[in-house]
Amino acid sequence: MADAFEDGWAWWVIGLAVGVPVILVVLTEIIGTLTRRGNPVAKPLRMLRNGVVPVGALFGLLAFAIQSPADQVWTRVVATVFGFLVILLVLSAFNVALFANAEKDSWRGRIPTIFVEIARLILVGVGLALLFSWVWDADVGGLFTALGVGSIVIGLALQNAVGGVISGLLLLFEQPFKIGDWLDAAGVKGRVVEVNWRAVHIETGGGIQIVPNSSLSGASFTNMSEPEGPYSAETPVKFSTDDPPHEVMSLLVAIADALPMKLPRERATVHYSGAGAYAVSIPVAGPADASRALSMYLSWLWYAARRRGFALDGDATDPLAEPQRLVEAMAAIAPTLHLRDDDIEAVTAGARLERYGVGETVLGSGIVPDEVRVVVSGRAVLAIEADGGRIEFASAEKGDIVGHTALTRERTQAVTIAGEVLTVVVLPLSTVDALIQSRPRLAGEIGEALELKRTLAAARLAELGIARNVIGER
Known part of the structure; x- marks a missing residue:
């Protein structure tokens, strides 16, 4: 026993027998705490506990306690495994220190993952070469030379393909655009839906256009989504x-x-x-x-x-301007206005036809109309403007009157929008006043229609729980 302590291997055995369990228990507690907090440092510490410490203890037992010769195969194998684990531990620690908590807009956050993986692969290869040189006395100089020459040959053979990949990696690193941005690049305009090593996929509305990264990196393009704002x-x-x-x-x-x-x-x-x-x-x-x-x-x-009456694109021609179209329209709305044959010509003299595109405002809110419109074809939608939006409550179709409040000299409280292509006959207020004076029934119908629209608007607002003091309709 005295000889064992004099040679030192007994101390190594005692140290390993006591120290390794203590280290493992301490690391387990630290790892548990860091894991609960979501700290990325737990990953390299877990590798240290599960791999490096046990294999290191085995290597220490063989090399210092048992004092096995260094040229023994199993000693070298353990040394090789231990060295490989140490290399992985160092790389994992550097990865956590540099990239785990990197901010998104920092240079560390912008480095593509593929760059990190390639660098890690190269460092692992170099580390293994040095490890084999140290443990197994291997000559790795020839290997590095062969790899260098092979890389040059492969690079020359695949320079076009590799160039596209490198261009893609540079685009990923620089990040001049991101998924969802709108680009105008190489004659292609659309939204970026995918970015990979080789190409950028742009949705143009007529399909997916694939633009090679080499084209983007070698030419100018416009990122229409930057800067942020209008x-x-x-x-x-x-x-x-x-x-x-x-x-x-x-x-x-x-x-x-x-x-x-x-x-x-x-x-x-x-x-x-x-x-x-x-x-x-x-x-x-x-x-x-x-x-x-x-x-x-x-x-x-x-x-x-x-x-x-403006000539957009040099053409002011409107089929509605033909006199026969107005005559036909007046005949279509004659029942609404209770027109007799001898009245149509007089009413037509001051009338005109108008047409509105889908979604156009026919009559805004908050104004006192000076004209009355009668729907000839299409459909108009009546809506209350509230809470930054529009609440539809009624519609006007063929034969319906738009602009009732012109007759009561009240401001409109709703807006009228063309729900589809809408054609209306526009009548001056004086013409409609004259018709009302000679046709009491028309006046009653207009009053009933106005009250109905107010009732519908109030009911719709009440249904949505929106209070409004005054509701009117034109």
């Missing part, structure tokens, strides 16, 4: 040079401001560049709303330009 949906429009510019600009702004996609606290702008050409800019929340806003804007503008 996005301008822009479109050129052209009118005849005979149309008064200021009146046209006023119409262009009015149509743009009525769009539901326009940002509430922003104003549309119009620039006149001469020769009947205008540039319209509409503030919307983002590129996703731009195409829908422009589609609705241009369709509304077509109807509005015809109603004002």
Whole structure:
């Protein structure tokens, strides 16, 4: 026994027998605490407890306690396993220290995972080479030379494919755009739905366009989603040079401001560049709303330009302007107004036809109408504006009157919107007043219709639990 202590191996045995269990118990308690807190340090400590410490204890027992010769195969095997585990532990610790708690916008947070994995693979390979050189006396110089030459040959053979991959990795690292952003790149405009090593997938509305990363990295492109804030949906429009510019600009702004996609606290702008050409800019929340806003804007503008007699795209032709169309419309609404054959010509003299696109405002709220409209075809929707939205409560179809409050000289409390393409006959207030004076029954019907709309509006608001003191309808 004295010889065992003199040689030192007994101390190693005692130290390992006592120290290893103590270390394992302490590490278990620390790991349990860190795991409950969600701390990423628990992962390398778990590797230390489950692998490094037990294998290290076995290596210490063989090399120092039993004093097995270093050239013994099983001693070298244990030393190799122990060294490999130490390499993994060091890499795991560095990974936790550098990347586990990295902020999203920091350079550490922007490094793609593939970069980290490649670097880890290279370090593991170098570490294993040095370990084999130290434990097994292996000559790794030739191996590094062969790998270097092989890498050059493979790189030259796959330079196009590798170039695309490298371009993709650089895009992932730099992150000039992210999933969901809208790009205008290489003649392709749309929303990014996928980014991988080789290409970017862009949804254009007509399918998925795949743009190689090499094309993006070698050319300029526009990220329409950056910077954050209002996005301008822009479109050129052209009118005849005979149309008064200021009146046209006023119409262009009015149509743009009525769009539901326009940002509430922003104003549309119009620039006149001469020769009947205008540039319209509409503030919307983002590129996703731009195409829908422009589609609705241009369709509304077509109807509005015809109603004002402006020549949009140089053409002011409107089929509704044909006299026969108005005669046919008056015949269609004659029962509503109780018109006799000898009345139609007189009423037609002051009337006109108007047409509205789907969603256009026919009559706004808070105004005293000076005209009355009668629906010829299509459908109008009546809605109360409340809590930043519109609450529909009634509709007007063929033969119904829009603008009842013109006769009572009251402000409208609801808004009338074209639910579908809507055609109406517009009658001056003086014409309708004259008809009412000679037709008491018409006056009674208009009064009943007005009261019915008020009742429907009040019932709808009560159903939704919204209080309103005054409810009117035009």
